[in-house]
Amino acid sequence: MARERTAKKREEHEVEFSRIVAFSDGVFSIAITLLVLDLKLPRDLANDEIWHALGAQHEQFLAYAISFAVIARFWFVHHSFFSEVKAFDSRLIGLNMLYLAFIVLIPFSSQVLGEYGGTLPAVVVYSANLSAVVLVGQWMAWDARHSGLAKADLQTKRESFVRSMFIAGVFLGSIVIAVFDAGIAPYIWLLLFFEGRGHVIERLSRRIS
Amino acid sequence: MARERTAKKREEHEVEFSRIVAFSDGVFSIAITLLVLDLKLPRDLANDEIWHALGAQHEQFLAYAISFAVIARFWFVHHSFFSEVKAFDSRLIGLNMLYLAFIVLIPFSSQVLGEYGGTLPAVVVYSANLSAVVLVGQWMAWDARHSGLAKADLQTKRESFVRSMFIAGVFLGSIVIAVFDAGIAPYIWLLLFFEGRGHVIERLSRRIS
Amino acid sequence: MARERTAKKREEHEVEFSRIVAFSDGVFSIAITLLVLDLKLPRDLANDEIWHALGAQHEQFLAYAISFAVIARFWFVHHSFFSEVKAFDSRLIGLNMLYLAFIVLIPFSSQVLGEYGGTLPAVVVYSANLSAVVLVGQWMAWDARHSGLAKADLQTKRESFVRSMFIAGVFLGSIVIAVFDAGIAPYIWLLLFFEGRGHVIERLSRRIS
Amino acid sequence: MARERTAKKREEHEVEFSRIVAFSDGVFSIAITLLVLDLKLPRDLANDEIWHALGAQHEQFLAYAISFAVIARFWFVHHSFFSEVKAFDSRLIGLNMLYLAFIVLIPFSSQVLGEYGGTLPAVVVYSANLSAVVLVGQWMAWDARHSGLAKADLQTKRESFVRSMFIAGVFLGSIVIAVFDAGIAPYIWLLLFFEGRGHVIERLSRRIS
Numbered sequence: 001m002a003r004e005r006t007a008k009k010r011e012e013h014e015v016e017f018s019r020i021v022a023f024s025d026g027v028f029s030i031a032i033t034l035l036v037l038d039l040k041l042p043r044d045l046a047n048d049e050i051w052h053a054l055g056a057q058h059e060q061f062l063a064y065a066i067s068f069a070v071i072a073r074f075w076f077v078h079h080s081f082f083s084e085v086k087a088f089d090s091r092l093i094g095l096n097m098l099y100l101a102f103i104v105l106i107p108f109s110s111q112v113l114g115e116y117g118g119t120l121p122a123v124v125v126y127s128a129n130l131s132a133v134v135l136v137g138q139w140m141a142w143d144a145r146h147s148g149l150a151k152a153d154l155q156t157k158r159e160s161f162v163r164s165m166f167i168a169g170v171f172l173g174s175i176v177i178a179v180f181d182a183g184i185a186p187y188i189w190l191l192l193f194f195e196g197r198g199h200v201i202e203r204l205s206r207r208i209s
Numbered sequence: 210m211a212r213e214r215t216a217k218k219r220e221e222h223e224v225e226f227s228r229i230v231a232f233s234d235g236v237f238s239i240a241i242t243l244l245v246l247d248l249k250l251p252r253d254l255a256n257d258e259i260w261h262a263l264g265a266q267h268e269q270f271l272a273y274a275i276s277f278a279v280i281a282r283f284w285f286v287h288h289s290f291f292s293e294v295k296a297f298d299s300r301l302i303g304l305n306m307l308y309l310a311f312i313v314l315i316p317f318s319s320q321v322l323g324e325y326g327g328t329l330p331a332v333v334v335y336s337a338n339l340s341a342v343v344l345v346g347q348w349m350a351w352d353a354r355h356s357g358l359a360k361a362d363l364q365t366k367r368e369s370f371v372r373s374m375f376i377a378g379v380f381l382g383s384i385v386i387a388v389f390d391a392g393i394a395p396y397i398w399l400l401l402f403f404e405g406r407g408h409v410i411e412r413l414s415r416r417i418s
Numbered sequence: 419m420a421r422e423r424t425a426k427k428r429e430e431h432e433v434e435f436s437r438i439v440a441f442s443d444g445v446f447s448i449a450i451t452l453l454v455l456d457l458k459l460p461r462d463l464a465n466d467e468i469w470h471a472l473g474a475q476h477e478q479f480l481a482y483a484i485s486f487a488v489i490a491r492f493w494f495v496h497h498s499f500f501s502e503v504k505a506f507d508s509r510l511i512g513l514n515m516l517y518l519a520f521i522v523l524i525p526f527s528s529q530v531l532g533e534y535g536g537t538l539p540a541v542v543v544y545s546a547n548l549s550a551v552v553l554v555g556q557w558m559a560w561d562a563r564h565s566g567l568a569k570a571d572l573q574t575k576r577e578s579f580v581r582s583m584f585i586a587g588v589f590l591g592s593i594v595i596a597v598f599d600a601g602i603a604p605y606i607w608l609l610l611f612f613e614g615r616g617h618v619i620e621r622l623s624r625r626i627s
Numbered sequence: 628m629a630r631e632r633t634a635k636k637r638e639e640h641e642v643e644f645s646r647i648v649a650f651s652d653g654v655f656s657i658a659i660t661l662l663v664l665d666l667k668l669p670r671d672l673a674n675d676e677i678w679h680a681l682g683a684q685h686e687q688f689l690a691y692a693i694s695f696a697v698i699a700r701f702w703f704v705h706h707s708f709f710s711e712v713k714a715f716d717s718r719l720i721g722l723n724m725l726y727l728a729f730i731v732l733i734p735f736s737s738q739v740l741g742e743y744g745g746t747l748p749a750v751v752v753y754s755a756n757l758s759a760v761v762l763v764g765q766w767m768a769w770d771a772r773h774s775g776l777a778k779a780d781l782q783t784k785r786e787s788f789v790r791s792m793f794i795a796g797v798f799l800g801s802i803v804i805a806v807f808d809a810g811i812a813p814y815i816w817l818l819l820f821f822e823g824r825g826h827v828i829e830r831l832s833r834r835i836s
Binding site for chain 4: 040064076
């Protein structure tokens with residue numbers, strides 16, 4: 001029952017290929033911009049209540065900053081991955097759609113995080129959402145590289161794998177920790193700082209070879 | 210009173226052609242991203258109410274998943290159709306706009322479905338909306354192929370026709386069934402699974418030839 | 419004090435030119451998609467109230483249909499105009515932005531129309547908004563053609579002018595009529611049907627030559 | 628610990644480069660269109676209350692007009708800057724994302740300004756937001772020019788610097804003034820009119836050389 005995969009080469013179907021990328025970019029840019037809708041001042045406040053109302057939104061501002069950085073980072077990874085894609089088929093398009101479905105959920109998860117920051121449900125929703133993005137992204141990359149749609153050298157593949165597992169691990173780990181103390185969980189996310197440091201990931205990837 | 214149709218060739222008006230596609234992609238990507246706005250946690254819940262409030266949204270999550278998949282699928286079909294379009298005129302642009310008008314309605318219908326899942330009005334609104342997309346899409350494809358704007362071989366034309374009638378039939382049929390039992394209707398939609406299986410459609414299309 | 423106009427040729431600055439078009443298309447596609455946000459069912463209705471609530475939105479659905487058609491039409495005209503643009507300068511970009519500022523207002527005006535359909539304020543807001551789009555659009559076109567940025571033959575120029583004056587006239591006229599009877603005004607808009615009939619505009623344009 | 632910067636040339640990575648630009652344009656066009664969401668008439672007004680309700684929104688309309696012009700202007704500057712970019716690296720992408728994060732905040736700041744126009748918090752939020760856009764924009768431009776990613780002659784660099792400092796100065800200055808009288812601050816912003824007059828900036832830039 002293996003479905004045949006008829007890949008289309010990128011250079012021969014440039015318009016179709018760029019539509020996939022344009023659609024993805026559209027979804028990314030809208031999702032990242034919708035984050036601002038979680039920031040809302042109540043109407044009809046007295047003058048001396050405005051500062052207070054702004055201050056009361058500090059968790060929403062924090063959630064905005066985190067989620068903006070997260071979506072921007074995912075866009076960057078998506079961007080890098082698609083620059084190595086040489087051909088596409090309907091499975092790649094399907095996985096990309098699944099990936100985008102979790103990207104689009106981020107404004108919702110971010111709203112939950114902004115509203116209920118220190119609680120278990122917020123940590124679970126946010127971490128599960130971001131883990132899903134990373135895992136589906138790795139699935140898509142693995143599948144495309146495996147079937148020859150994307151060309152990547154061994155080191156890139158390994159780094160991409162280690163990086164994804166690291167991020168997903170941090171998020172899933174933070175869920176476990178949140179069961180005991182939901183307030184600590186977000187600090188675990190600070191470990192993601194190391195993901196940005198290329199040499200940490202590089203060293204880890206070398207170790208597994 | 211037949212209005213003259215002066216078609217512009219795609220390769221000679223590449224910028225204009227790609228604007229039609231870019232505009233459509235923009236509408237698709239915004240409509241699909243607006244689906245997330247139907248997911249909203251109430252503010253100021255007590256900690257032990259958050260799980261409950263999330264659980265109470267399970268129909269909204271389901272509607273989100275279904276509608277995301279539906280719009281993604283329509284985008285894919287639109288994408289495939291436009292890759293065979295070789296020229297365009299104002300009628301194609303007009304039909305494409307009518308098609309997009311029903312795509313843009315999906316977030317509304319999806320909200321109705323998420324809110325009033327098991328009821329007749331929800332089934333009618335959702336099914337009518339999606340049937341309209343499929344039927345207008347088939348009209349646009351038929352018109353473009355008939356007038357030489359799009360090139361498709363006989364088998365593609367037949368499959369496209371059978372596929373559209375199948376989908377529209379499932380949705381319109383579910384309306385009839387919903388009159389008797391609105392709760393069953395969504396299960397009828399599971400028949401759409403067969404639309405994804407190419408060989409079913411292929412076999413059906415062969416039969417009509 | 420005449421400010422110097424240093425036009426950039428389209429073919430030499432293709433990326434910059436296509437950014438202007440892409441930005442405009444983005445704004446058009448978002449504005450047209452935001453129209454759906456005016457359609458909203460209240461939550462927590464009893465089953466037998468849903469049909470009623472949907473019926474109570476019939477003016478919103480009508481406003482959606484009208485405004486979708488209107489923005490789609492404006493997009494089409496913008497599309498046609500920009501296909502004759504051969505060069506651009508900062509004034510064209512500025513006028514295009516002013517034009518888009520009124521396009522972006524349409525979802526607001528449409529909400530007012532949907533909510534307060536038969537009233538004077540709704541007719542004034544909606545008509546003023548659409549007139550502004552048409553007049554700024556004509557200003558932009560006239561300016562670009564006059565300064566050599568866009569090439570159009572005499573007949574195209576005349577038709578474009580007559581068309582714009584006709585549309586603006588219908589809308590501004592409907593404001594005058596609405597002062598006496600706001601309920602009649604929308605029927606005046608049906609005169610716009612003739613704008614789509616090319617030969618009426620053509621005949622009128624010939625008459626002025 | 629200087630991180631190596633491996634720049635990619637624009638002409639060799641045209642698709643990747645245009646994705647950065649397309650993503651930015653998407654964000655700009657969505658942010659500018661979301662401004663309309665701050666304009667909302669209450670439902671169920673009596674006929675004679677509609678004019679009053681529209682009039683009560685005059686500050687929202689003003690905020691809409693100002694913010695539309697501001698985002699349009701920023702888009703124009705972004706547009707000009709990216710037309711001189713010849714290569715890109717991950718730092719430029721990162722700075723561009725930081726820049727866009729402040730662009731996306733503008734609809735929020737604009738809502739605060741529209742709602743609480745004459746108050747200190749509104750002036751601070753709005754001015755701080757716009758100053759941040761200008762300063763990050765200048766940082767990005769300086770960094771790109773300094774590292775050879777963007778080519779600009781000395782005069783362009785100076786003008787860009789003077790212009791940014793002028794705008795940021797006006798906004799930050801208006802915060803200081805707002806501490807004493809928040810109602811005057813917006814009039815200070817009218818100084819920005821001079822930014823549009825090229826020769827003022829030009830003269831100032833010549834003076835510093």
